[in-house]
Amino acid sequence: MPDVSPLATPFPTLPPIAGVRLAVSRAGYKAWERADLTFAALDEGTVVAGVTTRSRCPSPEVEWCRAALTLGRARALVVNAGNSNAFTGHRGRAAVEAIAARVAGAMGCRPSDVFVASTGVIGVPLPIDKAEAGIDAALTAPEADWRAAAQAISTTDTFPKGAVTTAIVDGRTVTLAGIVKGSGMIAPDMATMLGFVFTDAAIEPGLLQRMLDEANAKTFSCITVDGDTSTSDTVLAFATGKAGNTALGAIDDAGADAFQAALIDLCRQLAHLVIRDGEGASKFITITVEGAETDSSARRIALSIANSPLVKTAIAGEDANWGRVVMAVGKAGEPAERDRLAIRFGATQVAEGGLAVEGYDEAPVAAHLKGREVEIGVDLGLGDGRATVWTCDLTHGYIAINADYRS
Numbered sequence: 001m002p003d004v005s006p007l008a009t010p011f012p013t014l015p016p017i018a019g020v021r022l023a024v025s026r027a028g029y030k031a032w033e034r035a036d037l038t039f040a041a042l043d044e045g046t047v048v049a050g051v052t053t054r055s056r057c058p059s060p061e062v063e064w065c066r067a068a069l070t071l072g073r074a075r076a077l078v079v080n081a082g083n084s085n086a087f088t089g090h091r092g093r094a095a096v097e098a099i100a101a102r103v104a105g106a107m108g109c110r111p112s113d114v115f116v117a118s119t120g121v122i123g124v125p126l127p128i129d130k131a132e133a134g135i136d137a138a139l140t141a142p143e144a145d146w147r148a149a150a151q152a153i154s155t156t157d158t159f160p161k162g163a164v165t166t167a168i169v170d171g172r173t174v175t176l177a178g179i180v181k182g183s184g185m186i187a188p189d190m191a192t193m194l195g196f197v198f199t200d201a202a203i204e205p206g207l208l209q210r211m212l213d214e215a216n217a218k219t220f221s222c223i224t225v226d227g228d229t230s231t232s233d234t235v236l237a238f239a240t241g242k243a244g245n246t247a248l249g250a251i252d253d254a255g256a257d258a259f260q261a262a263l264i265d266l267c268r269q270l271a272h273l274v275i276r277d278g279e280g281a282s283k284f285i286t287i288t289v290e291g292a293e294t295d296s297s298a299r300r301i302a303l304s305i306a307n308s309p310l311v312k313t314a315i316a317g318e319d320a321n322w323g324r325v326v327m328a329v330g331k332a333g334e335p336a337e338r339d340r341l342a343i344r345f346g347a348t349q350v351a352e353g354g355l356a357v358e359g360y361d362e363a364p365v366a367a368h369l370k371g372r373e374v375e376i377g378v379d380l381g382l383g384d385g386r387a388t389v390w391t392c393d394l395t396h397g398y399i400a401i402n403a404d405y406r407s
Contacts, residue, residue, distance in 0.1 A: 019240025027134025072205030280397025292385030
C-alpha cells in the first residue's frame, strides 16, 4: 500500500444510522490480506437515489443499479474492491445477477432491491464463487463500523474517507453519513468512483433523486485528479426513514431546504477527500472561475485549467507560471476575451487586462505555492457565470502508482 497522502485527514466519528447494518468480509479478489467485500443491510422501507457514470463502457454493476433505481427501493448494498468487473461481457452480468440473487435469498427480498458496485481492474470477470463466499461470510460477520466499511471499499486509496452532517427536518434531527473511495481515474462525469450516503430521514425517492442530482452537480462533478472518467462511477443515497419526520415529498416542504443543504455539504466533504487522496498528490488546488457568460461555461473553463498537465506540474514544482493558466482558458473552447482576463494566485493578482499587472512581484505567489492548499482565481469579465472545481497537482508519484497498478 502506498504511503498515506500528505493531504490526508483523520477519519471522523460517524454515528450509526438507524435501519443500516454494516459488515465486511474477505472475498479474496486480489492477493491481499484485507476485507474487500462490504455489505450493508437496509431495513424494509428504505428508499434510494443514485447517479452513475456517463462512460459509454459502463460496468454490469452500473447497468444493474440504473435499472434498480427506477423502482426507488433498496434492502441491501454489496461493494466489491479489487475487481471492477467492467468490460467482461455475459460473465460479468452473470456475476452481478448471482450476487443479487444470493443476497435476496438470504434477506427475503427481490434481487432488484439489492444494489451492487465494484471497483478495481477492468477486463477481469468477477469470480462468482469468491463473491458468494464473501457474501455468506458478511451475512454472519459481526457488525462493522464506518471506518472498516470505508477501508474495505478502497483500492489505491491511502486513507479511509468518511463524512457526517445533520439537518433539522420537521423539528427532528436527521443524520447523514457517507463513505467514498477514489484516488485515480477521477474526472467524474457525474460522480466520483464509488460513494455511498446513508440517512435516517424520511423522504420520497423522487425528491431524494432530485436533491442528489443537484448535490452531485456542485460537488462530485466538480473534481478531477487526472482527466479520466471511470467505467464504474456510482454514487448511491439510501434513506431509511427512521428519524420519524414527516416524509419530505416536495422541494418546498418545510425542512427540505435544510436537508438539501446538508446533502450538498456531505457530498462536498466526500468529494474533497477524494482530491486529498489523489494519486501522488501533494497539493489540494481550488480553482474558481467567475465573470463567465454562464455557470456551465465557467465550469468547463475551470476544468480545462484543472485537467491541464502543464498547470498541474507547474504547481507540483511550485513554479508561478501563470501563463499556463492563460493557455488553459484559451483552449477551453468557451467565450473569453484576452484583454478582459484577470488571474490571481491566492490573494495576489498576477494578470489583468491581457497582461501582467504593473509591478508584479512573484515572491508572494511563490510563497503561496509552497503551501499544501493552493488557490487559483480567474475572472473573464464577460458575465455572471461562476464555478469552483477542485483538483490536485501531478507528481512523479502518479506515474509510479499507475505504471505498477496491476502488479
